[in-house]
Amino acid sequence: MEPQAVSPVSAAAQEVRARFRAGACRPTSGLVPGATQANMVVLPAGWAFDMLLLAQRNPAPMPLLDVTEPGRVTTPWAPDADLRTDLPRYRIWREGELVEEVDDATEHWREDAVAFLLGCSFGFERALLAAGVPVRNIEQGRNVAMYRTSHELEPAGRLRGPLVVSMRPIPAELVATAVQVSAGVPLAHGAPVHVGHPERIGVQDLAAPDYGEATDLHEGDLPVFWPCGVTPQAVLEESRPPWAITHAPGHMFITDVEEGRRPGRPLA
Amino acid sequence: MEPQAVSPVSAAAQEVRARFRAGACRPTSGLVPGATQANMVVLPAGWAFDMLLLAQRNPAPMPLLDVTEPGRVTTPWAPDADLRTDLPRYRIWREGELVEEVDDATEHWREDAVAFLLGCSFGFERALLAAGVPVRNIEQGRNVAMYRTSHELEPAGRLRGPLVVSMRPIPAELVATAVQVSAGVPLAHGAPVHVGHPERIGVQDLAAPDYGEATDLHEGDLPVFWPCGVTPQAVLEESRPPWAITHAPGHMFITDVEEGRRPGRPLA
Numbered sequence: 001m002e003p004q005a006v007s008p009v010s011a012a013a014q015e016v017r018a019r020f021r022a023g024a025c026r027p028t029s030g031l032v033p034g035a036t037q038a039n040m041v042v043l044p045a046g047w048a049f050d051m052l053l054l055a056q057r058n059p060a061p062m063p064l065l066d067v068t069e070p071g072r073v074t075t076p077w078a079p080d081a082d083l084r085t086d087l088p089r090y091r092i093w094r095e096g097e098l099v100e101e102v103d104d105a106t107e108h109w110r111e112d113a114v115a116f117l118l119g120c121s122f123g124f125e126r127a128l129l130a131a132g133v134p135v136r137n138i139e140q141g142r143n144v145a146m147y148r149t150s151h152e153l154e155p156a157g158r159l160r161g162p163l164v165v166s167m168r169p170i171p172a173e174l175v176a177t178a179v180q181v182s183a184g185v186p187l188a189h190g191a192p193v194h195v196g197h198p199e200r201i202g203v204q205d206l207a208a209p210d211y212g213e214a215t216d217l218h219e220g221d222l223p224v225f226w227p228c229g230v231t232p233q234a235v236l237e238e239s240r241p242p243w244a245i246t247h248a249p250g251h252m253f254i255t256d257v258e259e260g261r262r263p264g265r266p267l268a
Numbered sequence: 269m270e271p272q273a274v275s276p277v278s279a280a281a282q283e284v285r286a287r288f289r290a291g292a293c294r295p296t297s298g299l300v301p302g303a304t305q306a307n308m309v310v311l312p313a314g315w316a317f318d319m320l321l322l323a324q325r326n327p328a329p330m331p332l333l334d335v336t337e338p339g340r341v342t343t344p345w346a347p348d349a350d351l352r353t354d355l356p357r358y359r360i361w362r363e364g365e366l367v368e369e370v371d372d373a374t375e376h377w378r379e380d381a382v383a384f385l386l387g388c389s390f391g392f393e394r395a396l397l398a399a400g401v402p403v404r405n406i407e408q409g410r411n412v413a414m415y416r417t418s419h420e421l422e423p424a425g426r427l428r429g430p431l432v433v434s435m436r437p438i439p440a441e442l443v444a445t446a447v448q449v450s451a452g453v454p455l456a457h458g459a460p461v462h463v464g465h466p467e468r469i470g471v472q473d474l475a476a477p478d479y480g481e482a483t484d485l486h487e488g489d490l491p492v493f494w495p496c497g498v499t500p501q502a503v504l505e506e507s508r509p510p511w512a513i514t515h516a517p518g519h520m521f522i523t524d525v526e527e528g529r530r531p532g533r534p535l536a
Binding site for chain 2: 045048049052053056064067069156157
């Protein structure tokens with residue numbers, strides 16, 4: 001084994017996670033630039049095959065970064081992290097109802113818990129900025145706006161639900177750039193699923209997002225919609241597993257791994 | 269719903285599957301040019317999460333095309349096919365031992381069976397030929413040569429085992445082309461994992477493959493190794509689930525879907 005270099009990204013990620021573990025809480029957009037951030041959903045082992053199959057059938061909203069073995073609370077994406085404590089904010093679900101938000105999920109984490117880490121659109125926001133595309137939710141200092149759509153996911157076992165999307169207003173002349181840039185970022189959500197007509201995907205009022213905060217459009221902007229990692233939370237609401245834990249929308253797990261990379265060994 | 273055009277590829281695939289269903293048997297390399305072919309492994313539902321997790325952790329040898337719900341014998345990759353009868357040849361496994369090869373797996377298919385369809389390197393052989401790279405196993409009319417390596421997969425639950433690779437001799441001056449062409453074919457196995465020194469990955473004798481038939485190298489050829497969809501069969505041997513069904517090496521499931529595509533609906 002060669003010793004691994006400590007990157008500035010992973011050092012900063014460890015520092016931020018330590019603050020969350022100690023009780024700090026804030027949305028993670030823009031925190032630790034360059035570090036991959038992840039959505040999380042935790043389910044009983046008896047529901048894990050269904051969720052893994054749902055992700056395999058719907059990879060755009062649910063790009064899988066890691067799945068833990070039952071009872072494990074660690075991941076190669078951040079070897080010193082504890083998934084029960086190192087996110088800024090958790091949601092606790094029972095029978096599909098959101099019952100509580102907490103800063104520490106330890107007492108809710110069951111012995112047979114299986115955690116899923118899913119890629120996050122924050123991964124392409126930096127790439128958009130680098131390509132000269134404004135990111136209005138960052139400019140406006142708001143959590144990204146997320147909406148349930150009328151598009152049903154391909155179901156898997158007992159799990160079904162609507163696609164949830166995040167919306168970013170994009171200047172019309174930069175829509176093609178935004179599509180290409182986001183399509184090229186691995187492990188985020190890929191290209192947008194819709195441009196320009198929210199009502200065509202069942203979104204009636206941009207000012208009333210189902211999750212996060214509304215973002216104002218500038219003159220000449222089009223609303224552009226990307227698959228969103230909050231989708232599993234809408235699935236919980238429809239499918240009602242006995243219990244679940246998720247991140248709170250916008251409050252992600254910050255990994256040690258640089259965007260576009262994966263942890264792990266090279267092949268022989 | 270718009271009516272779907274019937275492609276020549278899917279018509280030919282249906283014709284060939286009907287012959288297999290009626291009892292015909294032959295390796296499928298070169299059959300129905302342009303149709304995606306798939307490896308198959310079938311396991312009890314109680315082992316399906318482990319296998320799905322293994323595939324998620326080892327996507328190069330196990331690129332997932334589809335996973336069935338327990339008891340289902342159909343797939344959107346070929347809607348009129350029956351997975352129990354439409355492959356040319358099956359292997360029946362018990363406790364990790366290969367106990368039988370059959371042309372019809374119906375009587376071995378249990379009620380809780382979950383089938384995994386995995387991408388196949390035949391998908392890039394046509395692309396290699398189109399790029400001017402000779403494919404020696406096709407020239408020599410032989411099943412491709414496959415070897416167990418010393419590289420251990422990332423394990424998942426009760427499943428572990430070695431990476432299995434297929435080998436194709438490539439003229440030295442075309443190795444870079446072969447790497448780029450195979451890396452660019454989605455849903456096959458991607459780029460090679462090794463070029464040129466078989467002993468470095470634990471392959472001692474090219475003349476004695478673990479599966480398939482040896483392929484002769486021409487003067488100036490290098491042996492090039494790709495991750496192989498027979499990998500799950502080596503996993504069965506090490507991990508010994510109570511029962512399993514697989515395709516026989518080289519005897520694939522021929523789907524209706526053109527190479528590089530996926531079945532399914534476009535998003536709204």
